[in-house]
Amino acid sequence: MSIKVSALTKIYGEQKAVDAISFELKKGEITGFLGPNGAGKSTTMKMITGYLPPTSGNATVCGFDIVKESLEVRKRVGYLPESNPLYYDMYVKEFLEFMAGVHHLGKAAPKRIAEVIEMTGLTPESRKKLGALSNGYKQRVGLAHALIHDPEVLILDEPTTGLDPNQLAEIRQLIKSLGKDKTVVLSTHIMQEVEALCDRVMIINKGKIIADDKLSVLQQAGGNTGYLQVSFGEPVTTEELMQIGGVSRTEALEGNYWRLHTAEVEAVRKNLLQFALINNRNILSLQSNSQSLETIFRDLTK
Numbered sequence: 332m333s334i335k336v337s338a339l340t341k342i343y344g345e346q347k348a349v350d351a352i353s354f355e356l357k358k359g360e361i362t363g364f365l366g367p368n369g370a371g372k373s374t375t376m377k378m379i380t381g382y383l384p385p386t387s388g389n390a391t392v393c394g395f396d397i398v399k400e401s402l403e404v405r406k407r408v409g410y411l412p413e414s415n416p417l418y419y420d421m422y423v424k425e426f427l428e429f430m431a432g433v434h435h436l437g438k439a440a441p442k443r444i445a446e447v448i449e450m451t452g453l454t455p456e457s458r459k460k461l462g463a464l465s466n467g468y469k470q471r472v473g474l475a476h477a478l479i480h481d482p483e484v485l486i487l488d489e490p491t492t493g494l495d496p497n498q499l500a501e502i503r504q505l506i507k508s509l510g511k512d513k514t515v516v517l518s519t520h521i522m523q524e525v526e527a528l529c530d531r532v533m534i535i536n537k538g539k540i541i542a543d544d545k546l547s548v549l550q551q552a553g554g555n556t557g558y559l560q561v562s563f564g565e566p567v568t569t570e571e572l573m574q575i576g577g578v579s580r581t582e583a584l585e586g587n588y589w590r591l592h593t594a595e596v597e598a599v600r601k602n603l604l605q606f607a608l609i610n611n612r613n614i615l616s617l618q619s620n621s622q623s624l625e626t627i628f629r630d631l632t633k
């Protein structure tokens with residue numbers, strides 16, 4: 332196991348921010364860490380990375396204790412904190428050189444710095460000072476910093492905050508590929524992000540873990556309700572669309588765009604493709620929008 336957490340607890344003054352949580356995470360898995368504001372996500376992440384001592388309980392990262400062996404833990408963990416603290420007077424490369432020094436990369440540093448600049452798409456902005464970067468690029472520098480020592484475990488606290496849609500797609504792609512051979516934990520408030528990236532989902536509320544399962548299992552539990560948004564190359568009618576198995580209601584949008592509501596998003600997707608084939612209709616675009624994770628999140632945390 333890459334991360335083993337056992338009855339981990341953090342009390343701030345009178346407040347129990349994290350309340351005896353336990354879980355285990357293995358390599359090659361991307362876990363989404365969800366929860367309402369103030370649920371305890373950042374506090375948990377700071378404890379796992381060795382930056383904040385727990386009040387009680389314990390955790391190991393790659394077999395090292397987060398309190399007794401926090402230096403060993405930090406060698407193996409890349410951490411992107413929620414409010415990414417950067418040295419604004421430093422240039423991008425200078426900052427990464429500094430961080431490479433902190434991690435004792437030595438002669439390997441120049442090559443690794445070039446690699447992370449390329450990986451995180453920082454090349455066009457790499458000659459600027461950090462303070463002069465847009466929020467999205469500051470976030471990329473934070474990610475480059477987290478990756479500089481090629482850690483086995485990546486802890487990312489809201490990694491896509493401040494990114495525009497193009498940047499978002501690129502960074503998600505990067506996280507997805509990193510997740511193949513690392514252990515990745517990411518906290519986010521964006522359900523689409525979880526659906527696009529995560530194999531597993533943990534939901535925390537008021538310091539306690541209230542759901543922990545594979546994304547597919549949680550989606551099934553949520554009923555798989557939602558809709559498909561589809562555009563056809565030619566006009567179709569409600570009557571025709573209602574014949575597609577699983578469609579509960581249709582909604583005509585502009586042009587030949589339709590929204591097909593259903594409790595079985597995946598089944599309707601298959602049936603819709605068959606409908607198009609049999610009836611000689613061209614599907615120009617198709618987007619599914621399963622609301623199940625959002626629904627289950629709201630149900631569990633309200």
Ligand SMILES: Nc1ncnc2c1ncn2[C@@H]1O[C@H](COP(=O)(O)OP(=O)(O)OP(=O)(O)O)[C@@H](O)[C@H]1O
Pocket residue numbers: 343346348366367368369370371372373374375413
């Ligand atoms: N340094 C601190 N001192 C006192 N209380 C704190 C401290 N840090 C966090 N808290 C409290 O602990 C609780 C959990 O906070 P935490 O930042 O872990 O939540 P979160 O799930 O990351 O929230 P968000 O989604 O808003 O970032 C909150 O009630 C918060 O006010």
